[in-house]
Amino acid sequence: METQQPALRTEALCKxxxxxxxxxxxxxxxxxxxxxxxxGPNGAGKTTLINLITGEMRADSGRIALDGRDITxxxxxxxxxxxxxxxFQINTLFPDLAPIEAVTLAxxxxxxxxxxxxxxxxxxREAIDEGFEILRQLQLAEVAIRPTxxxxxxxxxxxxxxxxxxxxxxxxxxxxxxxxxxxxESAALxxxxxxxxxxxxxxxxxxxxxxxxxxxxxxxxxxxxxVLLEAEPAVVRSDPRVREVYLGRASHA
Amino acid sequence: MTVxxxxxxxxxxxxxxxxxxxxxxxxFWVASLLPFFLFQTYLPLASQIAVTxxxxxxxxxxxxxxxxxxxxxxxxxxxxxxxxxxxxxxxxGEPLTGLIFAAAFAGxxxxxxxxxxxxxxxxxxxxxxxxxxxxxxxxxxxxSWLTGGTDGLQxxxxxxxxxxxxxxxxxxxAYGYALAALFLGLVLSRRIVHSSFGLSLRGIxxxxxxxxxxxxxxxxxxxxxxxxxxAVAGCAGALLxxxxxTVSLDTLSFQRSADVVVMLILGGTGRxxxxxIGAIIFMVAxxxxxxxxxxxxxxxxxLLLMVVVLVMPKGILGGLARLAGERD
Numbered sequence: 175m176e177t178q179q180p181a182l183r184t185e186a187l188c189k190x191x192x193x194x195x196x197x198x199x200x201x202x203x204x205x206x207x208x209x210x211x212x213x214g215p216n217g218a219g220k221t222t223l224i225n226l227i228t229g230e231m232r233a234d235s236g237r238i239a240l241d242g243r244d245i246t247x248x249x250x251x252x253x254x255x256x257x258x259x260x261x262f263q264i265n266t267l268f269p270d271l272a273p274i275e276a277v278t279l280a281x282x283x284x285x286x287x288x289x290x291x292x293x294x295x296x297x298x299r300e301a302i303d304e305g306f307e308i309l310r311q312l313q314l315a316e317v318a319i320r321p322t323x324x325x326x327x328x329x330x331x332x333x334x335x336x337x338x339x340x341x342x343x344x345x346x347x348x349x350x351x352x353x354x355x356x357x358x359e360s361a362a363l364x365x366x367x368x369x370x371x372x373x374x375x376x377x378x379x380x381x382x383x384x385x386x387x388x389x390x391x392x393x394x395x396x397x398x399x400x401v402l403l404e405a406e407p408a409v410v411r412s413d414p415r416v417r418e419v420y421l422g423r424a425s426h427a
Numbered sequence: 428m429t430v431x432x433x434x435x436x437x438x439x440x441x442x443x444x445x446x447x448x449x450x451x452x453x454x455f456w457v458a459s460l461l462p463f464f465l466f467q468t469y470l471p472l473a474s475q476i477a478v479t480x481x482x483x484x485x486x487x488x489x490x491x492x493x494x495x496x497x498x499x500x501x502x503x504x505x506x507x508x509x510x511x512x513x514x515x516x517x518x519x520g521e522p523l524t525g526l527i528f529a530a531a532f533a534g535x536x537x538x539x540x541x542x543x544x545x546x547x548x549x550x551x552x553x554x555x556x557x558x559x560x561x562x563x564x565x566x567x568x569x570x571s572w573l574t575g576g577t578d579g580l581q582x583x584x585x586x587x588x589x590x591x592x593x594x595x596x597x598x599x600x601a602y603g604y605a606l607a608a609l610f611l612g613l614v615l616s617r618r619i620v621h622s623s624f625g626l627s628l629r630g631i632x633x634x635x636x637x638x639x640x641x642x643x644x645x646x647x648x649x650x651x652x653x654x655x656x657x658a659v660a661g662c663a664g665a666l667l668x669x670x671x672x673t674v675s676l677d678t679l680s681f682q683r684s685a686d687v688v689v690m691l692i693l694g695g696t697g698r699x700x701x702x703x704i705g706a707i708i709f710m711v712a713x714x715x716x717x718x719x720x721x722x723x724x725x726x727x728x729x730l731l732l733m734v735v736v737l738v739m740p741k742g743i744l745g746g747l748a749r750l751a752g753e754r755d
Binding site for chain 1: 438439441442443446618619621622623624625626627629630633634636637638639640641642643644645647648651655
């Protein structure tokens, strides 16, 4: 595993807003097939790090490599096409589109079919079939043709993931996929994530420590813009610094 | 999260149905032939309506589907109108090639303008479209050696369509011609709207932030639809020239840009036929109200606009669709 090229690697990423440093020398590595959790107190810079990695925010310095390819200068759209996709903490969906339309849209974009205005959408049978298959995987097949805005919140969270999967990612960054979902349902949501194929490397932000410890194989702890520790769950659990800055104070345990 | 049921709708069927010609559409096109038989005295108005409806459809493509709010689209209408007028004055009065020439010219200008358009949003976008509209208007105004300035372009001559159908005094040919163009414009627009490209446009309108996150080059899409829309608007302008044999500066005016947005809001955006219905209501209202009181007729348009926006936020067609039981 260690000799392989990591699926994703950041090198000394830095970002400041004025005097506020939101990312300080963030260097992380995501091996292929990873199920890594990114944790840290509010304001630690977790979402910022995802924004930097996906290119929605530009780093002041540092480098990002996907499968060994330097993507530091590429726009978000290109990074997605190379296989680096995210989901959003706050639903960022298409309210008026049905789920089948939303995933088909993403697939057509991926397959470069989206510019074809002279052909009916239904001519792209494979794209629609593939989209429906993704919805089926995420147990959304039944609501495939309902407008997104009429779906229950939990299903909208699943659609967030479905949209990301439709881009056929190699690296998937999940920003609090279960945000706002009742505790009972969030475990079900994470079992969907756990069931994703091994060739997708996953980094997820999550606050619920029970979930983090049961689904993550490694944990990255961030504090005020920097990485405090990256280790296996058992090590993180017993680290006194982590207890102090995060677990102790937040009293999630 | 429930177990799948066998009553699952086939997504192909559902998507197919969305793109199918509806009974309403067929009824509409049959009804569009009525002026030939029942309201011959209104044929000139009918062709004006068809021209305006085509213009409104072009705006719906950008505003209703791609979410580009524009207050300067008369620019392309007027450019098409002048292009058709000038090519005729230069000695080529063949209408179909004139139409294509005008559409190509407006489309080209639209393509160039699209580089600015896709870089701005919200209020800045409205101001840019407005500014481009003003620029074009004043350019045409000052280049009176070419455009005739405030006097307009006189002496436009349009040859018979296909060498057979002369433009008659009653307006039969004009209406038939404008109606055919509107029909083709709608067939094209339907095609676009129900394609994978149309789906991406709706995605942009619904949530532009998500588009790059699904790997979409959404700016490219916006440039493409803006160019297409400009060409269609130019086609509408050319139709006006060819059916009236004059071009006036007001084809480029802000009033025309604003009116067409009012029509869209009245009829309902993002449904193509909303643009057509809006154009019909607006033009008929103007015709009737201006007869009664030429000075104050916008009072009634203002009132109608407010009532529609408050009572039927999705426009008249949207309201009707709801009454007919369309599920939201």
